[in-house]
């Protein structure tokens with residue numbers, strides 16, 4: 001029987017450390033970390049994530065500001081708001097919730113965020129730093145950073161000799177996750193929708209990370225016995241009466257084979273929020289000219 005990795009517990013130890021770092025920054029400099037979350041439109045799932053981010057920011061002692069813009073917001077309005085947040089010294093972290101409504105282009109908005117405030121790690125500067133092996137001076141995308149902490153709980157800091165497979169190649173998750181695994185010495189394969197015989201590729205993985213957005217796609221016979229399974233997928237499916245959340249991994253059949261596995265909910269999701277808090281306090285320390293804590 002496998003270990004079920006408790007993402008909630010790991011996340012609360014990160015947020016406890018963030019709260020402590022927030023307190024000591026405020027006592028020594030008077031600076032309170034400021035996080036601005038921007039959401040456009042009225043997708044209920046996006047609003048639910050954003051609300052939990054804002055709530056956690058308050059719990060960590062941050063100055064938390066949420067900008068909810070109407071569906072009809074123009075590209076210009078959105079970029080103007082980002083420019084104001086870039087210029088606001090009380091704001092240390094800016095997150096624009098994705099996806100944006102179809103009429104808006106995400107990439108120019110993301111790239112207009114100051115890299116020092118880009119707590120999602122999506123700017124070319126932050127993405128480039130992890131691609132070149134600089135894991136300490138930029139900001140790392142929250143979900144891969146959180147998933148990596150869970151991997152390290154099982155395997156330690158050095159993944160030498162282990163095969164890691166990441167399914168998914170998005171800028172938000174798959175690419176940075178692959179780079180973090182590589183930086184930790186894993187032998188990394190990135191699979192995607194054009195991969196031939198995905199099941200065979202996955203069977204080779206000592207660490208299998210699924211970030212696809214397809215409910216319960218990874219089956220028992222895709223998994224090497226004893227492998228560590230990190231399920232990033234968040235899929236809402238119809239359940240008995242009401243909808244329920246499932247990952248990209250068929251948990252019930254995979255967990256007896258895996259060595260360790262993250263559940264959905266309660267796995268990677270809470271870590272994403274915790275690492276967003278970590279990135280915000282790191283950005284605030286840097287803005288105050290203080291050496292930033294590590295998480």
Ligand SMILES: NC(=O)C1=CN([C@@H]2O[C@H](COP(=O)(O)OP(=O)(O)OC[C@H]3O[C@@H](n4cnc5c(N)ncnc54)[C@H](OP(=O)(O)O)[C@@H]3O)[C@@H](O)[C@H]2O)C=CC1
Nearest residue numbers: 143168169170173192193211212213232233234268269272
């Ligand atoms: N837990 C958390 O905190 C977070 C969870 N998520 C969840 O993770 C999942 C992925 O998110 P994200 O990376 O943003 O999604 P994207 O839609 O940007 O990327 C999905 C990736 O999956 C690949 N893919 C799609 N279908 C298949 C298939 N049949 N076989 C193999 N690969 C496939 C795509 O390939 P191709 O590139 O070829 O199209 C793409 O690279 C979603 O469920 C999302 O909700 C995301 C962020 C945070």
Ligand SMILES: Nc1nc(=O)c2c([nH]1)NC[C@@H]1CN(c3ccc(C(=O)N[C@@H](CCC(=O)O)C(=O)O)cc3)C=[N+]21
Nearest residue numbers: 049096097098099120234264265266267269270272273
């Ligand atoms: N710019 C941007 N950055 C993101 O990081 C980002 C984004 N846009 N858009 C959407 C995805 C998704 N995402 C999640 C965060 C937390 C949970 C989370 O806390 N999940 C809980 C359950 C929540 C529930 O019950 O609905 C869990 O898995 O236990 C899930 C998903 C961040 N994303």
